Amino acid sequence: MHDYFENAEGGGRLALLLAKELQADLIYGFKATSHIFSADFPSLKNQFPLSRNITIPLLRQCLLGYAFSHKTALLSTYDKVIYSGWYSPLAVKNSSHKGLNVYYCHTPPRFIYDQKEFYFSQLPFCYRPLLKSFIRYLQPRYEDALAKMDVIITNSENVRKRIQKFLGMDAVVVFPPCNVDRYSWRGCEEYYLSTARLDPLKRVDLIVKAFVKMPEKKLIVASGGSEMSKLKKLAHGCNNIIFTDWVEEEYLLELIGNAIATIYIPKDEDFGLSPIESMAAGKPVIGVEEGGLCETILDGRTGILISSPPGEDDIVGAVRGMTVQKAQSMRYSCEEHAAKFRKEIFLNKMKTFVQKRF
Structure with missing residues (x-):
């Protein structure tokens, strides 16, 4: 599972690679039209988009959170689930109780933890209460989701320390791939x-x-x-x-x-x-x-x-x-x-x- 595919970002590339090489189904929020990775999607076993591309900030994030929380009942049919991103882990509550869940954490949401002040400074004053409300919505759900993971994998020692500092959880480092x-x-x-x-x-x-x-x-x-x-x-x-x-x-x-x-x-x-x-x-x-x-x-x-x-x-x-x-x-x-x-x-x-x- 991956949040969404919009830019040529490393998290999406990693999720696609895992889906192809493990011959796994891919569940994601949305894919932008003519995405740079579009040529890779037809080779996937099965793919399930959950939402659509909404460009309005915060509304997009709320819809993604809702989609992964409430539109992923199909997870109960899988024995193995790998999560990638900030919103896909919210689906873990719908996974099989007998299956195991792995989270590849690129980083905890930085607008919640170590870079909160920066993100607030980038917003007009009138939008800041909206971000504050969204953080109140996402943070407890995100932390609860991570507590349900059987293992957390991350991309660097740097992020492993960040996870330990802000979430008090252990993670295993597996460096992401380069072709x-x-x-x-x-x-x-x-x-x-x-x-x-x-x-x-x-x-x-x-x-x-x-x-x-x-x-x-x-x-x-x-x-x-x-x-x-x-x-x-x-x-x-x-x-x-x-x-x-x-x-x-x-x-x-x-x-x-x-x-x-x-x-x-x-x-x-x-x-x-x-x-x-x-x-x-x-x-x-x-x-x-x-x-x-x-x-x-x-x-x-x-x-x-x-x-x-x-x-x-x-x-x-x-x-x-x-x-x-x-x-x-x-x-x-x-x-x-x-x-x-x-x-x-x-x-x-x-x-x-x-x-x-x-």
Whole structure:
């Protein structure tokens, strides 16, 4: 089970992979029209959408919570259920009492726990009571659902500690998979690449500001998001900064394969698959010493970890230090490290673990 499929996010990719490889049915809230993963859906055994794509914030979340809580009576017919997301676990109350339930937790809802203040600050004052009410609705139900799980698996030591801190529960770490064979070193053209979604927590604004100070260095921002207009204004008049918006996967693979290095400095990232994808193409990563990136980037071997919190000048120094020659010297270490996250390793761990539990 997975919450919904709207963007090219890692949780949806993981849920699809498990459904295909375990030959399992897939239950989900909704799938956006022409979703980037649409080609994978016909190969599934069976699929059951529970709701429809509602774009109104909070209303969407309420409908998803209702759908998983009240439209999942079919769970009683399954012996094994794997949950992914924040809303799908609410369905556990409808599962078979004789079956077992596994939750793959990408992270507990951050708007409830460690980033509550940030999310409230992003809302107009008149909407804040609505979010407060929604948290009062979701938090006890989410925590009750997790208490009913037979096992909780998570994507990193970082999130394992977060689960322990806020929920007082234990979890087992199984790193999410990367399809490393899709990525390859294609060359080393004169640009650096950012693929992070354009929202405040990804700190792409700091990257853009750094390149404003380095007109001799080229940056390609290959993503979209709520901060697109703001970032374009920051880069106004800078011919060295290019925004592509979201691109097709084949073009993204080309951009990664030809970059000098990628830059990824999100705030306390859960795990961060983007650095692994970069390293799979032999490209080092300029990252930040926070969250899951401390587990995926080997400082000095597969990239550079900037001290936290990062500043514009820190990024400038790291970019100028990551020359073409230095990036190329890290190529084989990057490829070797990325191979540890191959999807086959993930699937073997999940299959072995699930078989033992069941």
